[in-house]
Amino acid sequence: MKRMPSSFLVMSLLVMLFLYLPVVILIGLSFNASTMGVAWKGFTFQWYEKLAMDQGILEAALNSVVIALLSTGMALILGVGTAIGLETRQKRQRSWVNMILVLPLVIPEILLGVALLMVFVLCQVHLGFGTIIIGHMVFNLPLTIVIVRARLRKLDPAWEDAARDLGATPWDVLTRITLPLLRPAIWGAALLGFTVSLDDFVVTFFVAGPGSTTLPLKVFSMIKTGMTPEINALSAVMVVVSMLCVGLSWAVQQRSTPVSSVSSY
Amino acid sequence: MLNHRSDTSFAFPVKVSLLSAGLFLGLFFFLPLILVFGVSLASRGMYGGITWIVTWENYQRVFDPLVGMIFLRSLFLAGLTTLICAVVGFPLAYCLSRASKPWQLILLTLVMIPFWTNFLVRTYAWVLILRADGILNSLLIGVGLLDAPLSLLFTDLSVFVGLVYGYLPFMVLPLVVAIERIPPQLEDAAFDLYASMGGMFRHVLLPLSTPGFLAGGVLVFIPSLGAFITPYLLGGGQNMMLGTFIQQEFLVARDWPFGSALSFGLMGTVLLTWFLLGRMSVEKEPS
Numbered sequence: 264m265k266r267m268p269s270s271f272l273v274m275s276l277l278v279m280l281f282l283y284l285p286v287v288i289l290i291g292l293s294f295n296a297s298t299m300g301v302a303w304k305g306f307t308f309q310w311y312e313k314l315a316m317d318q319g320i321l322e323a324a325l326n327s328v329v330i331a332l333l334s335t336g337m338a339l340i341l342g343v344g345t346a347i348g349l350e351t352r353q354k355r356q357r358s359w360v361n362m363i364l365v366l367p368l369v370i371p372e373i374l375l376g377v378a379l380l381m382v383f384v385l386c387q388v389h390l391g392f393g394t395i396i397i398g399h400m401v402f403n404l405p406l407t408i409v410i411v412r413a414r415l416r417k418l419d420p421a422w423e424d425a426a427r428d429l430g431a432t433p434w435d436v437l438t439r440i441t442l443p444l445l446r447p448a449i450w451g452a453a454l455l456g457f458t459v460s461l462d463d464f465v466v467t468f469f470v471a472g473p474g475s476t477t478l479p480l481k482v483f484s485m486i487k488t489g490m491t492p493e494i495n496a497l498s499a500v501m502v503v504v505s506m507l508c509v510g511l512s513w514a515v516q517q518r519s520t521p522v523s524s525v526s527s528y
Numbered sequence: 529m530l531n532h533r534s535d536t537s538f539a540f541p542v543k544v545s546l547l548s549a550g551l552f553l554g555l556f557f558f559l560p561l562i563l564v565f566g567v568s569l570a571s572r573g574m575y576g577g578i579t580w581i582v583t584w585e586n587y588q589r590v591f592d593p594l595v596g597m598i599f600l601r602s603l604f605l606a607g608l609t610t611l612i613c614a615v616v617g618f619p620l621a622y623c624l625s626r627a628s629k630p631w632q633l634i635l636l637t638l639v640m641i642p643f644w645t646n647f648l649v650r651t652y653a654w655v656l657i658l659r660a661d662g663i664l665n666s667l668l669i670g671v672g673l674l675d676a677p678l679s680l681l682f683t684d685l686s687v688f689v690g691l692v693y694g695y696l697p698f699m700v701l702p703l704v705v706a707i708e709r710i711p712p713q714l715e716d717a718a719f720d721l722y723a724s725m726g727g728m729f730r731h732v733l734l735p736l737s738t739p740g741f742l743a744g745g746v747l748v749f750i751p752s753l754g755a756f757i758t759p760y761l762l763g764g765g766q767n768m769m770l771g772t773f774i775q776q777e778f779l780v781a782r783d784w785p786f787g788s789a790l791s792f793g794l795m796g797t798v799l800l801t802w803f804l805l806g807r808m809s810v811e812k813e814p815s
Contacts (some may be wrong), residue, residue: 267623268725274619281698282642292656300593300661315583341552344545367557370798371754373724373771378560379571379776381567381788387577401557404549433539440735455644462646465756469778479648486761488651495656498649513637 287501293495310496320497323481330392330477331460334399335487338456342407343449347441349408350415364405375401375468390472398466403456410455410516414448447516454512458505555790561795563688568788578784586789595773598795600677604619605684606752611692613699614741616692621703621740622733625795636704643697651690658686682764690758695751701742706740707733742809750798768792 293311297304314320349360367375375398383394418441425441442449464479471480478501485494556644568586573579589595623634642650657663658680665677680686712734716726758769763769768776770790 267626273617273625274616275623278616278696279622279638282639285657286642286645286650289649289653301656301666303664328700340548341545343581345549348542348546351800353796363553364698367553369750369802370795371751371756372566373754373756373774374561374795374798375557377774377791378564378789379556380778381563381784383559385563395557400552404552405781437539437542448720458644462644462648462650472661482652482774487657490655494652498652500644501646501649505645506641509641510637513640 280372289495290499290502293492293499294473295308295492295495298492310492312494314496314500317445317493319476320478320481321475323478326392326475327461327478330395330399330456334396334460335402335456337396338400338407339402340451340454342404342452343411343442343445345404346408346411346415347437349366350412364408367402367405368409372402372463372465373469375464380469389476390470394470394472395467395477397477398470399460399463402459402463405460406456407452408453409411411445414445414516419445437494451512451516454508454515458508458512461508463503536742547702564788564791564795566788567785568792569783572783572785585795586786587741589786590789591791596789598768598770598773601684601767603690603797605769606689606749607754608688609695610699610745610749612688613696614744617699618697618737621700621707622702624704624709632796639697639700643701647694648757649758651661651694654686654690654693655681655761658689661697681762682767684763684767687759687763687767687769690762691752691755694755694758695748698747701745703737704735704738706743707776710736735759739809743804746802746805749801753797753801754794777801 292301292309293375294303294306295303296307297307322329373418379394379398379401382388383390388394421438422444423436426436431439462479463477464483467477469481471477477482482497482501485491485497567578569582569584571579571581571583571585590599603613607652620639624632624639627635655662658667660677660679660681662681663679665674668674669677714732715728718732723731754771755769756775759769759772759777763772770793774787774790774794777783777790781787
């Protein structure tokens, strides 16, 4: 790092503080014994103990995990194949396909929420687990496709060509060459999708029905009904869980598999 | 290059997933958006339902001064957020792109983590900081700078802080990508030609970072414009933005046609921004 203006370094440090201080404060307060306000009244685990015994929160946590697993799983099943199919298409088609794929990730979530709500209500679909899973798939599917395609583009097609030359059927090529080579991207996409689904609030808020409360919905209603230290503990847990998932996804995707060219052997 | 994947022999499951993914997004993404436009032209029924009588009335209401205010406030807050994110994010992005490899990975991960961390919870953290008996007020009173707590929460300022906090990583990452593409030799060349530090930034670094600013601008401006959680938690009922207003029309007032018109207005603005900034970045792309 030569000639880095010191003002830039100071500024960067401040920005990092700005990004992390609120989260640190939140986690710190979750150990505060005080029931009201932010003054420090001693260290305690009692809010976490309370969480662990709150039936409503446990149920919401279970709902969240089930919804995240199902929406991510189905997004993977559809997304991996779609990514492989799209990468083999001609270049011309790609630009508008890209546009269509990125659109669900770009438009404000609230648009997706109200649009889906109207479709479901007008078609008299019962709001609940099913509608939430569909809602989450609308962003999880493009997310999976984008991540898997990025990996595919780095893979040398010679691996597949070699398999075909040796007489492999398309099915063999898919299951014994392409999919194993894509494994890191698939795991990465799965973990990321799981996190995004677990954390989603806006779309869930619009398409959830009674009895399908997820963890973010629970946090939201707790914030609305009044501040309790329990929210801090629950928030801290959620922050740590999503950080772990994202960290894991990052690590998995960094793991190297043979992406370099076959011809170098 | 690597684009020679033969497109003749697809395995059967690939065909099935291509077809069903297309069908899924068509059914649950594009159809709903088209429906929003359709409903925005309908009228509100007696008890909050939809009456299918075609009318422009919902769009005329968008020009109502009160509604216009909310539109303008959203545009203003989103614009200001984008600007400040660019100003604040650039130094960090620069340090990141010129750092040594191990440091770069660590710092990049640190910027990425909040990006994927629960947005609701991160915004809620600001409630704890800004509310009347929150961290900031307690601190200022404790130090003796204040006698009575300031009302920081439920202001335009708190919404603005929340938006910058929420979307800053979206600006930093594209900027890092853009700055990494600028060869450091260009900076040296500028200094060899007696440019000052400021001159080098103005004439070399900033212009060449334009693609990053444009991409980051799209990624910050669009979600800020349609933000819901931030104005809801930090803005309260008085400081509404488009997101909270749309939610209110749908879930509280139950005026779906008007809510749809607002949504369609938001979508139009979003697509226009995306298109314009996207075009600018194509033109700026070094050939």
